Amino acid sequence: MTEHTSPNNESAESGSAQHDTVKNGNAENHAAERGTAERGTAERGKLTPSRRELFGMIGAGAAGIAVGAAGGAAAQTALSGGFDDNRVDTVHGVVPFEGEHQAGITTEAQDRMHFASFELNRATSREDLIQLLKDWTTAARALTQGKDIGDGAVDGALLLPPDDTGEAHDLGAANLTLTFGFGRTLFADKKSGQSVIADPYGLRSKLPKEFEELPLFAFDLIDDAISGGDLCVQACADDPQVAVHAIRNLSRIAFGKARIKWTQLGFGRTSSTSRSQKTPRNLFGFKDGTASIKSDEAEKLKDFVWIQKGDKTPDYLVGGTYLVARKIQMTIEIWDRQHLNEQQRVIGRTKGEGAPLSGSTEFETPNFKALNPDGSPVIDVDAHVRLAHSSNNQGVELLRRGYNYVDGSNELGQLNAGLFFITFQNDPAKFVQVQGNLKSDLLNEYIRHIGSSLWLVPPGVRPGEYIGQRIFEA
């Protein structure tokens, strides 16, 4: 097992050391290896917002950025999931925050997610929004390197609230990625009581033509309270406390400008974004995401995921994408009482291997024309795999990156659980094509779509840029 040098495997005194430990295997890094100089390059300057920038207070002396005083010589143990005795992350690396694209999309899917939707406050101006995005970007640069934000959790002035809440103080980066998205509401007029503020952020003219809200699909039972929002942050990491810490501190930074609308915790990623990851299982016990686009499929990423340069495409979108999030409640108890044959018929795959019912192994293309001896199709005409397959959707494929969720139990003792389904595509219409085709999906009997959201994910940032800067300045 390769061991990366931990980014916080240093003494508390070595404040400004740079961390070059980088996770291999993510798309950004691959791109950097192919020679795209601007990608994967950590900013060498200031990494964290000052207290003044964050809270507008009089700052204390600029203490070094201390990131855990863990003793690197401690004996290692195999018992705590890749952490040594001092919970220094010896296994997981750092995913570069900067790049042509935002991280957390083709990045090898981490095991845990904390997703947050934010609403801007009524009085938040264009300048406030830009300042928030600057502060978030600065914080994200630090957090994704496993650093505390600002003056840190324990090294700031004693008579000021710490800049960082501290619960991830010695947990390392754990491959944290932070992926930011813009809701369509940022580009639209804003209702404020009885009145309407026209174009509050000066972005109306920047609205991409394809950025239309998702339609209501058959069987949708959407709850507005867990749908949409002005901004979103997808935090993924291999340690849930690292992801929770990131969202919590970004939320603190937003105080006075934006507030959390809803959040979602997820675990056990359901889709693999690289072929080196085994396809995980969803809460129906089936492998989920077999046919998802993988990070090494450059042509497909170009065709389906990243917004490309084009005659009519504004430059500020190139390298961006759209994030669709659908909270899909599973009627677990009903599913669990179906017989294995029925479960496999609904999905169109075997439960164990995940192979199409037409035979072979997991990654074999399903043969939708295969017939049983009685002439009926081997893969049901309404099986999920058939209706969702690219060959039945004008060739459209999706990059899926969802997570299982369990929100406890309801008053009947049933699990509040399901799939927080996430896809990335360069045009929302691609998702609409596939979802619209699932109208007769046998799976609809066992699921309910209860949350639905769409965000524009701006391209990744270059050194010195803030998230979405090109949209504001174009």
Added chain:
Amino acid sequence: MTEHTSPNNESAESGSAQHDTVKNGNAENHAAERGTAERGTAERGKLTPSRRELFGMIGAGAAGIAVGAAGGAAAQTALSGGFDDNRVDTVHGVVPFEGEHQAGITTEAQDRMHFASFELNRATSREDLIQLLKDWTTAARALTQGKDIGDGAVDGALLLPPDDTGEAHDLGAANLTLTFGFGRTLFADKKSGQSVIADPYGLRSKLPKEFEELPLFAFDLIDDAISGGDLCVQACADDPQVAVHAIRNLSRIAFGKARIKWTQLGFGRTSSTSRSQKTPRNLFGFKDGTASIKSDEAEKLKDFVWIQKGDKTPDYLVGGTYLVARKIQMTIEIWDRQHLNEQQRVIGRTKGEGAPLSGSTEFETPNFKALNPDGSPVIDVDAHVRLAHSSNNQGVELLRRGYNYVDGSNELGQLNAGLFFITFQNDPAKFVQVQGNLKSDLLNEYIRHIGSSLWLVPPGVRPGEYIGQRIFEA
């Protein structure tokens, strides 16, 4: 890093192979090394309940118990948290289910928890309850070895619902422990509409004299819907999907006899139960559980945790303990706005190192007599560490094993988050002593106790026994 052979690193065909891979470092195993023959010995016979036992159906042919068809030769990667390419658990082992004591108490604290409280149905009889405990015990023997229950998720009959729901099919044991507890209601009369069923389970005469419900403490804001219950199961594992899978399948087995009253998911264990684990941080950013009893402190375990043989102690309790669970909501946003000095004054420890404010390092005994130059105590008279310390509680120490929780956000955008505090003690009065002493705790301003539960944890099972058998048969 030591790598244990994975329990599911075998082909799907090798159904009945025994798994001897055992996690080192837990108390049961230490005990076994000291020669207690009955402990740590896996039952060599039947490990899983048959379909008939579980559901009273006509069983299909007894297929072998398949536990993942992962290819053991797959290249390993450092990117997925101790799992190799096929998500075979190469790091974590198996914690023995059987022993003098139940596992999950002195077992080195795993990273994730799913806790469930069950209520027995109105019509459930003593015989039903015993059958449920037998079925749970059989399932627990399989689950804690990383096996599917019964005929498994994919190898049962095609025309029957699978015995196992399958979402942990290839995840290994991930150090799963299942710890079962009996509520005081099992020993009492039962209200049923207008009438009362006297002693429904025939256990009234077995009620231990010390088993009194917890009193209401100062500042308690207890919600009955997330407190108590007839039975509890604490599932801990290093993979959340493994813990969730265990509770879900135990709940399925209980169908018709008991149902979930409430559940709690936790992550980032807050207390270390061994000195080889770094003390983790709670959501206030402070190390939590520094003074907790450790698994190698044999005398303290005897004095404070395990019920001992005694003139008046029934034999069926010896080796058992009591589990206290308190759901402690943290008013995160208020805490985050306190200055570092105030946070440290409230706790009585430094935020970085976790050392007492009286000096030295984390595990140094606090000097409560130390004075500042102005004559005031260095550790505030109402600091949490002072009021909770054994020296101020008639010598009482607690074995703590809590987990952080985040239940999303409330309608104000604030985190629904805090600490799911768990202690184990051989007399509930020990917890009452310490909690009662926290009346003037400075921390009370930042927390709310919203759930409160107490269960008797029967001793561990011997081969062939079911959980709690000695209580029923005494």
